[in-house]
Amino acid sequence: MDIFSGLLSGFQIVFQPVNFLYCFAGVFIGTLIGVLPGIGPTGAMAMLLPTTFGLSPVSSLIILAGIFYGAQYGGSTTSILVNIPGEASSIVTTLDGYQMARQGRAGPALGIAAFGSLIGGTFSVIGLMFLALPLAEIAVAFGPPEYFSLICLTMILSVYLSRGSLFNSFIMIITGLILSTVGMDPISGKTRFTFGCGTLIDGIGLVPAAMGLFGISEVLMNLEESLERVIFKAKIKNLLPNLEDWKKSIGPITRGTLLGFPLGILPGGGAIIASFVSYALEKRISKNPERFGHGAIEGVAGPETANNAAAGGSFIPVLALGIPPNVVMAILMGALIINGITPGPLMLNQYPEVFWGVVASMYLGNIILLLLNLPLIGLWVKLLKVPYRILMPLILLFCLIGSYSLNNNVVEVIIMIIFGVAGYVLRKFDFEVAPLMVAFILGPIWENSWRQSLVMSDGKFSIFLEKPISLVTLALATLVIINALIKYYRKNKRRFIFE
């Protein structure tokens, strides 16, 4: 299917009233999640996953994708008005966005964030469209060895690019892989680590695990600190940035798009890294960098564009290869698998409507988001005032209902609580849980591709080096490891000498 007719069929799918409604619901919930404290897009997607099981695959993907990129919009609103990032990829927006609000320029800040997001988001969907198809055509020829190597590279990169300590991220990857072995071994039929629990024979469920790690543990973290918010009490006016603002912002928006999109494709932080890199870049090339941190509109326009461009880019590896680059995409992929579709190159041939439907919904969703966020900004500001003491019990209840209604099984609820407590303790000790989730999703594919490759080659490991793509990928992975070790050594050199 060529791009034009594909996109046309996609729009036909999206403009079916049902799917239009789901697209709207997705971006609406996404904005809501971004604005409300204490729950991020990952937790929200996990919470809503069970309600999408009854939908068609394309509808469920449309709503989940909408939550993801919608949250990028909503997150900036709280950054600007309350100085609290709605979610991680809007952290840098607080630096200049909140300062702009204090100077009475909350309107233009919100406006440029929304327009930047629209531009970044739209261009990244165009990029997604043009890149995913050729990539999938190459990837159709991939066998188990190529997948094994690609997943190795993905996991190593996501450790390398993670925000926290490399050591801790690596431990999290290993733990995620171990957790993914729970359940029946598909090759030998033996059950592993189930300890007589029937629910675990199919493995640990994605939904209770994700809800625990990103819903419950988030609530527990938030209970530690009081989430009292000081909301900026100025009237928000002049949402449309003036000519001067546009002149200053057009550069950052262009660079943010070009920068964010490829960063989104890379495993690891995606949107979060993109926003930080964009801010650093704008500050460096600015003629008067001292304005940054005191309400420079470039510091809002660049990162807000970059995080949305990255959000679009991160769909490429999951849709074209079936390898999620970050935790949000891992949950999206889990949703597809539960719907009976294995994401990857074959999906684009077998279920083109899923791919094109989602692509078209993202064009539409970005426009809906602009309309939702600018004229209706007052509504979101009101929602900002919902106190956490009301919100928290509701988040917990939704997690409970979500995990129970999966199979009407209380054991799933208990699994969720265990993951919630574990996630809380891990966070307390500075372990980031996102890499764990990515490894947990990739684990079964990784193990199977390893074992299938060895069956193919009669037990010879040379198979991973004979296939050119696998060889290049493994070489890249080795380079990343060497680089990380050199960095680690340099950082600790003094300590080693001291000892």
Added chain:
Amino acid sequence: MSQSRIIVSLFWIGLGIFVMIFSYKLGLGRLNNPDSGLMSFLLGLILVLLSLYSLVLSLLKKAGEEEPRKEGRSQANYGKIALVLVALITYSFVLEKLGFVITTWIFLFLLFRGMGNKWITTLIASAFTVLATYFVFTFFGVRFPPGIFR
């Protein structure tokens, strides 16, 4: 900080050894012909080795210098955290016996009140939420346990 790092390392070492023992029982096979337990065995081994390295580092460091302790939110709301955990666990054990409506109502009542809402807010919010979620989710085809309303 250093002390907590030692405890953390010991935990991962314990987990790694546990995983290795159970993987060994599953059967390892050979490296080029793996059986069910091999992957988790190797992962457990990596976990143990990494944590041993970290443990040695922090022990060496402890002898030398003590890192400044992170102070700050030491006076955390552990009471509230305990309340949430007890509520969650009780919920999962009582849900199928008492049924969705009553269990959820008690759950919400305790949490709303425990978070410091006024009595009147607590009453209205918990009652409203129970009814709203019950009807909305039932509409979407979720079957809740009826409990004593059987």
